[in-house]
Amino acid sequence: MTTLYAQPYNIDATGFYFDSAEDYESKAKNNYDRYGQFVEEYEIQFIDGEQIDCELAKAIGLNQCNFSTFLDCVDRWEDHEKIRFTIANGECGYSLDPATVDIDVLDIDIYV
Template identity: 40%
Template sequence: MTTNQPTSTNGHNETAQFLAPQAPTTAGMTTGDYFAQPYNTMAAGFYFSDYEEYTAKAEALRDPFGSPVEEFEIQAIDLDRAQSELFEALKIDQSTLERWFDEVVDLDEREMAAVFFLVDNSGYDLDSAMDKKDDVSLHHGDLLDAATELFDECYGSSIPDNLKSYIDYEAFARDCRCGDMVEFDFGGTTYTCTSANHC
């Protein structure tokens, strides 16, 4: 007795091809920089690029029973490194998403770093960090560079050139680390806050 075996094409088993799910492709699709994942597992999430698109899609979304879907986890999908780190530090959710789009995404590099520092190092929330971001003094570089620059500005002119090679900048930097200066990394760049005790 013979049985019919699945035919193959180019050496591939057609039955196996039929059973194997095909990975979805996003070629040519605009997915958006963010994703709203419903907490209702019966509803499908959606991509979006701005607050207006999010609002429109959220209000229109229904689960399979026709009930509105109201609660989402907001995920950053395709932001640059600095924006992604700030988005995560701020724990952006539905309640803060509008302010993220209205105010945070357009901040410049220094302002984003200042907000990140206030949230990540000083425990501020979004509202407080945005209010105090201009009070943060930042040095673009590590703490040793910042301490060296500060020492030279304050004392360099009063020290004879033949004695400057004896200055222990690392010891001065250690003292600064116990004071106002805090080194941190953000967006792939090292910064030093030189006013940490005043934030």
């Protein structure tokens, strides 16, 4: 299981841990700072999970807009697909969108 943390940019608010988009939404919609203002912006941090998923988070550029796609990739992709994407985006300079890339036709050879 992968655990993420939503760290508010608002220094008067408290963040929360989550492991699914549904969990994030239920906690975010009830998150207010100490002055009663609704918290809207978060830095999403990878907290716990497999090392390969941590590297995938870096390659995707994990943020508030794409964490749901990231979690979907963690659940759906096999390790070789995660490695292929991580090498393409993180090492080869591609700017692939994990939501639209066809990982099976990505032409990156992997030797492990």
